[in-house]
Amino acid sequence: MSKITTIIKREYLSRVRKKSFIVMTILGPILMAALMIAPVVISQISERDYEIAIVDDTSLFYESFTDQSNIVFIHLQTNVDQVLSLMRDGKFDAVLHIPEIAFQAPSSLRLFSEKATNLNAKMLVENVIKQEFESLKLAAAGIDEEVLRTIETPLNIHAIRIRKDGLEQTDYPEVSMGLGIVSGLLIYIFIFLFGSQVLRGVMEEKTSRIVEIIVSSVKPFQLMFGKITGVGLVGLTQFLIWIILTFSIIGLVRVSVPELFKFSPDEQVYVNSAQMLNPQELQNQMESIQQSNTTAGELLAGLAAINFPVMIGSFIFFFLGGYLLYGAFFAAIGAAVDNEADTQQFMLPITIPLLFSLIMAQMVMNNPSGNAAFWLSIIPLTSPVIMMVRLPFGVPYTDLALSATLLVIGFLFATWIASKIYRTGILMYGKKVTYAELWKWIRYK
């Protein structure tokens, strides 16, 4: 077995066998699945009804308020002060007071409550009263409400992209946006998570002084490369286990508690069509049901339109590429400093391009084929995050290939530079390292 393989094996096994790795690997998917399932569960838990007493001095609106799923209205025709004292006794949660002058001075409306105001209740009340006031005003102006309703036009434009091969494809920017930001963020987190593991590993070897024993057997570059690769494989292992476990947990919950995942008949059509394998057929199905758009349906259709093999493949590639690029720098920093505190000053230049990509992600999402998006997804320092943000919107294969090639060149170059800093740094103790010093190390033969 070659020495690099031996090093990779040690770096990999020593991390994978750690308790913290096993705990994170198992807890991660449970947390992720919980994040996905929790909203569904919470929305189904019925809270105690929120009771609002209405004191309507104008007597105009008693009919307007209808009970909602968890907001109940109680109509009272007594004095406000009396009602308020009833509220204090805990008879109801809030009191809505509509004074005589409400129509002329809407700001005189009051919603009293003893605890913090329930935002849903406030919005509901506001909507109802607004509608009532508007129809009163319409009536006063002599406009028929029915006429107005026919004028109102619900609108949701279907964004259709004409592809190079002439086929039309519906875009779902909202879905692409969500998917893009999630995968971009994941890459960002992974690079930092495993990059700092490289940093700590190198520092451990330097401060424990085992490094001099090792470099008398292997070249410093072999040690650095073995460590970066080993930690990278740990990251990949964790990612794959997470993906598999997350989907298994969601699947399990779906089978065991199917009522959580009931779709409205409308949505069911989308689900069925999303599960179909033939893309053309799927496309046709999509077109046929787009007349009756619902948000959930749009989401499902959007997800179905994403090319997941390309997404996951690219994710793994850009994660590895980005990690190797930044991992080399992390290793160089670990070698250059003597203690954790000194890492800060050198972390900045690494953090900035990563953070910058995350900030630019918003701009890229607004215009995924713009110049900024193109360049940021090509330049190796920002491309891992930005390309993942861009990818769900559809990226030409030429861009993808160019970005991938540059990323490979980028991490080879970074590894070359880093190895020069690394081989000098690991044997250098008790010296305050500056950027000028690092530059000298790079230029050593």
Next chain:
Amino acid sequence: MEYLFRAEHVTKHYNQHCALDSVSIAVPEQSIFGLLGPNGAGKTTLIRIINQIIAPDTGNLLLNGRTLKPEDVHKIGYLPEERGLYKKMKVGEQAVYLAQLKGLKASQAKKELQSWFEKFDLMPWWNKKVEELSKGMQQKVQFIITVLHKPRLLIFDEPFSGFDPINVNLLKHEILNLRKNGATIIFSTHNMGSVEELCDHIALINKSRKILDGNVRTIRKEYSGQLFQIELENMVSPLEDMLDNRFELIGSTKKNGILSARIKVRAHLSANELLKQIMTGAQIVSFHELIPSMNDIFIKNVTGHFPFKQEESAED
């Protein structure tokens, strides 16, 4: 003489700073070679160059007469001065790992390690983490790792630091054993006592230059300064009268009728001349040459003069 290792005119610069200036050493086969010098003289740089951790700017390195190649790391065992192990890794596993990096197969390494661990009473610690071991035990493990792959050339940098006297003895015994079994050893230390005890040859490096080298006995002889210690009784005449201007009396004390004196003999004269001069006038109780210790020679070469209490220290 057969030389296992030679360094010829090795020079190394770190920018403006010169770490080694045309240093040459020749290490005879199956000997213990002391690499001496004050802190910062360039010893560690030279050792790292021999280990191919860093490359010299100029100069040749020859192992067994052939230029040193990267594969030769398997033939060299190195125990650095600043040494450590992975604290969280198990002792046995770690030793096998480091042996694998030296080119041993895992199974073979395990077998060899077990016999060494038995010898050093470390077997019960095989499955313990390194951080659970005492410092002395960690040092033993490091020593074993250094010699495990049976290198022909061993480099020990301050091997005894951190060992208690019992383990120092154990280690000395093992080092002499290794030489007996054919290994050649480069031994870097500040402990001059152990140099006299162990080393056959030395090289002294100061301010990145080699300033002295050769066989230990020859060097001490060279630095002897023609100083003799003599004890006399039943003297016929005072000692001063027996000596002419070829000899210089440095000091004398009298105790229980025995005169103990220190006499310096002019260069090129042998001890016999001195004895001839005294024999007739007194009975000689004892006579020996005062040979300076390696410690004195070290300090003389580095600072330019013998240590303040040269006479006293010369006696032990």
